[in-house]
Amino acid sequence: LKHAAEQESSYISSSEIGRKAGVPGAQVRKDLLCFKAKGRPSVGFHVLTLRKDLERYLGLEHSRSVALVGAGNLGKALAQFPGFAQYGMKITLLLDKDPQKIGSVIGGLEIKGMDVLPLIAKEKRLKIGIITTPASEAQLVAEQMVAAGIISIWNFTPTRLSLPEEVFIRYEDLSAGLALLSQKAAEFERNHNHE
């Protein structure tokens, strides 16, 4: 969005944004209302101002440290996901329960044991945690995160977490994705054979 907008003109309309993002203009305007972005009727939104406001709203002004628990394949891949840098995030704490993994280094970061979570999370004021453990560990890990001051959790496990409601949870259930993909493919084949 920024990319495209910046070069062309200093103002952009909500429907223009919408077209590029694949949503109707009304939705864009509603979303921008979240942080009270002001547009000028018949002109649009000032691109640079909008971008600044959006960055402030998303908290992208200063870099943010993140704790990741569960240094399996998925955990390792995420640790290297370039999106983090884009959003000013950096995984600074990489934890695992498995004593075999503790001590080894991934992407310049040493895997530590769960016991250091409370200390380091508070010291670095970590607010964001990522869970890539087996499903059975997720609830416990989440509770430990919350106890350590984390208030925003990205859960890659199929486990539904029960946590205080002020904690934000984003579920990223890859298994659900697989199930759906498989179901749609199966459905397609059923329809195809019946004809």
Add this chain to the structure above:
Amino acid sequence: LKHAAEQESSYISSSEIGRKAGVPGAQVRKDLLCFKAKGRPSVGFHVLTLRKDLERYLGLEHSRSVALVGAGNLGKALAQFPGFAQYGMKITLLLDKDPQKIGSVIGGLEIKGMDVLPLIAKEKRLKIGIITTPASEAQLVAEQMVAAGIISIWNFTPTRLSLPEEVFIRYEDLSAGLALLSQKAAEFERNHNHE
């Protein structure tokens, strides 16, 4: 769900399932309606039957081959994701545009160029595709997949795809996850400093 259910008893109620999955019983019953699962009032659902029906519905009876395009970090990690095996899926085609990557082997699978997609996809009757390319490539890759007979796409890119409506698309937008996580953390800090 299966795990817990199988051992205990031969019947299970919708609210029992719901409790374990973290959703109300009514929702479970409604979901089970998708494949016309029959329960017995005052008894519940026959566990083994339910499981069989669910497996058939999800298309888990026989193994399914999958094509993955974009052999970056995320692609590599996904290729090793244990969930695939659980859902009877196997990535059998690993493609990338980058000539540098073509030929190298990941998890016993050779990275091939995009040109082989039509041939192999049709030969193996691939129905499921995964896109882990840069966002700018996604639309093109998706179109090539559809042309090659794929009808179910898992898109890890933030790009909204425009494809024939019979094609199923599941978006797994990790950037959106990051943005949300960051926004919630920023919001929390704003609230905290204002008090």
Add this chain to the structure above:
DNA sequence: TAGATTGTTAATCGATTAACAATC
């Protein structure tokens, strides 16, 4: 018969979209 749980309809909720007066 009494108790439990289904299958399904109606009510609720939130999110998306349409529409349009206000205004640049």
Add this chain to the structure above:
DNA sequence: TAGATTGTTAATCGATTAACAATC
């Protein structure tokens, strides 16, 4: 003034939840 686009309200839609007669 005429044309364009906002900000916001109302309509629509789909998904979730509540409720309850039917039934084992």
